Amino acid sequence: MRILLIEDDDDIAGRLATGLQPAGFVVERADNGEDGYELGAAGSFDAVILDLGLPNMEGLAVLRKWRAEGRDMPTLILTARGTWTEKVEGLNAGADDYITKPFHIPEVVARLRALIRRKSGVATPLLTHKAIALDTVAGKASVNGAPVELTGLELRMLSYFMHRIGRVISQSELMEHLYALEGSAESNTIEVYISRLRRKLGRDVITTVRGLGYRMD
Ligand code: CA
Numbered sequence: 001m002r003i004l005l006i007e008d009d010d011d012i013a014g015r016l017a018t019g020l021q022p023a024g025f026v027v028e029r030a031d032n033g034e035d036g037y038e039l040g041a042a043g044s045f046d047a048v049i050l051d052l053g054l055p056n057m058e059g060l061a062v063l064r065k066w067r068a069e070g071r072d073m074p075t076l077i078l079t080a081r082g083t084w085t086e087k088v089e090g091l092n093a094g095a096d097d098y099i100t101k102p103f104h105i106p107e108v109v110a111r112l113r114a115l116i117r118r119k120s121g122v123a124t125p126l127l128t129h130k131a132i133a134l135d136t137v138a139g140k141a142s143v144n145g146a147p148v149e150l151t152g153l154e155l156r157m158l159s160y161f162m163h164r165i166g167r168v169i170s171q172s173e174l175m176e177h178l179y180a181l182e183g184s185a186e187s188n189t190i191e192v193y194i195s196r197l198r199r200k201l202g203r204d205v206i207t208t209v210r211g212l213g214y215r216m217d
Contacts, residue, residue: 001046001116001160002177005029006036006062007078008054012101016049019105024139024156025112026179033057040066040073046119046177047112048075052090060093067094074115078103113137120163127162129216132201134162141201148200153178157193161206161216170213 003025007013010031017027028043030036033054040048040062052059063075077090077098087098096115099108113125113136125137131144139155141148150158156178161169171190194206194214207215 001112001156002026002028002044003112004036004040004043004045004048004073006031006033006040006048006054006059007051008032009051012051012078015105016108020109020112023109024152024159025109026177031055033059033062037062037065040071041069044173044176045073046116048073049078049108049112050075050095052077052079052086060089063090063093063095074112074119076108076111076115078108110137116163122163127159129162129165132158132162132205134158143201150197150200154193154197154200158197158201161214164216166215166217168209168212168215173213 001024003020005013005016005027007016007029008031013029013031017029020027028039028045030039034056036050036054037057050059050063054062059077059079066073074096075094077095078101079086079090079098080101090098096118097111099111117125117136125135127134127136132141133145134141134155136159139152141150141155141158157174160174160177174190198205205216207217209215
């Protein structure tokens with residue numbers, strides 16, 4: 001899952017990036033409102049963590065602008081200002097949830113997961129599709145009730161597909177959402193992981209759509 005983090009405080013941003021990575025999130029950061037707005041307007045993110053007090057452009061202005069343009073990515077407001085009026089203002093501006101500093105990483109992770117689940121119309125952390133079950137909190141998968149050992153990246157890829165049943169997903173979309181930009185991967189590694197998932201979960205679990213990508217249905 002690819003997260004846009006807009007936060008000007010280096011310590012907080014560093015803590016979030018370090019904490020979110022092991023939970024399977026790829027974090028891209030902007031340290032001011034203007035850059036954050038541009039990134040969010042141009043890229044595709046599964047969720048946004050948005051600070052309110054930002055240089056160049058206030059967090060609320062960034063959010064209002066996106067929403068006015070029809071950008072609906074789930075947005076979690078992160079703010080030191082814990083007053084109820086600001087929470088109300090944030091939610092009214094189009095935020096989906098908020099978290100008050102100081103925060104605990106597991107709470108941020110849980111809230112992000114909940115937002116992403118809700119966006120894809122899934123209400124519980126246990127995703128099921130045909131014979132496959134995936135517990136996104138425990139990071140465990142099974143086929144017909146039998147546990148299947150998956151690596152971190154295989155789990156992330158399976159989760160990405162299971163949040164998008166019936167949709168064609170291109171190789172570049174998978175690369176963008178599953179790898180951090182620095183650790184860029186080659187497109188053939190996506191094929192390798194797809195074939196591993198097929199081997200572990202069943203041959204027909206993921207369909208290749210010629211010239212377009214892959215689909216789980
Ligand atoms: Ca700030």
